[in-house]
Amino acid sequence: MTAFAPADRADARRPSSPELPGRALARLVRDAAVETLWPTRCAVCDAPGQVLCDQCARALPAIDWWAACPRCGAPWGRLQCCECNPVTLGASGRTTLPLAQAASAVALDEAARAVVVTYKDRGERRLADVMAGRMAACVPPAWLDEAQAVTFVPASAAACRRRGFDHGALLAEGVAQRLGLPCARLLSRPRSADQRGLTRAARGANMAGSLSALPKAVEGPVIVTDDVCTTGATLCAAADALIAAGAPRVYALTFARA
Ligand SMILES: [Zn+2]
Ligand SMILES: [Zn+2]
Numbered sequence: 001m002t003a004f005a006p007a008d009r010a011d012a013r014r015p016s017s018p019e020l021p022g023r024a025l026a027r028l029v030r031d032a033a034v035e036t037l038w039p040t041r042c043a044v045c046d047a048p049g050q051v052l053c054d055q056c057a058r059a060l061p062a063i064d065w066w067a068a069c070p071r072c073g074a075p076w077g078r079l080q081c082c083e084c085n086p087v088t089l090g091a092s093g094r095t096t097l098p099l100a101q102a103a104s105a106v107a108l109d110e111a112a113r114a115v116v117v118t119y120k121d122r123g124e125r126r127l128a129d130v131m132a133g134r135m136a137a138c139v140p141p142a143w144l145d146e147a148q149a150v151t152f153v154p155a156s157a158a159a160c161r162r163r164g165f166d167h168g169a170l171l172a173e174g175v176a177q178r179l180g181l182p183c184a185r186l187l188s189r190p191r192s193a194d195q196r197g198l199t200r201a202a203r204g205a206n207m208a209g210s211l212s213a214l215p216k217a218v219e220g221p222v223i224v225t226d227d228v229c230t231t232g233a234t235l236c237a238a239a240d241a242l243i244a245a246g247a248p249r250v251y252a253l254t255f256a257r258a
Helices: 006-013 021-037 054-059 086-091 110-120 127-137 141-146 157-163 167-179 200-207 233-244
Strands: 101-107 149-152 222-229 250-257
Touching (some): 110 250, 167 222, 222 233
């Protein structure tokens, strides 16, 4: 039994149509002109050449899965987690986490924040590939044994208009491609719920019920992705909606973790 509509899988694996030679040449000329006028620079140190230079990529504070909390993904929470204990969960109005497990590629330090801001707010879409690569590399093998698809927290309509793209969708596509899973749009955001500047409790209340699952068959475990996990409120709201729609387990994967 397939857990997702066949169209989703077909879309995810259909090869893109070959580019016409004229168009390919025009794209090369345009890219060369853009590169001359606005040279590619590292999102962190501003060195020319790459969207994230090798040195800055190596310096990003990678989260060690073996030291992190296996449940919520908090760095150093393996033995005793200060993020998903009953007191912390109670502050956000929960008794248990709806996520089966969560993992993040890096801790959100100044450099990781620069990567996220350059990607999302300065429109450097090429960083999606770099970020998705780091995310896919930290997926525990056990998730892959059962996950049926990768999905994502959709950006609000206002954010999509402001940025010109859905940053979450682009990241999820990169992750799905690397994991060999279909990328399925399973969530919608009926009302805008900007989380910036809110406290932990306010984030929980703001996100509660703000995401809903699209009317598709969600029968298998899924991996939900997002760029940053701050308090986990958004990922928990996504998990609530997916579980209500039939997902037996939801794993959460982000690029950075605050
Ligand atoms: Zn750099
Ligand atoms: Zn935890």
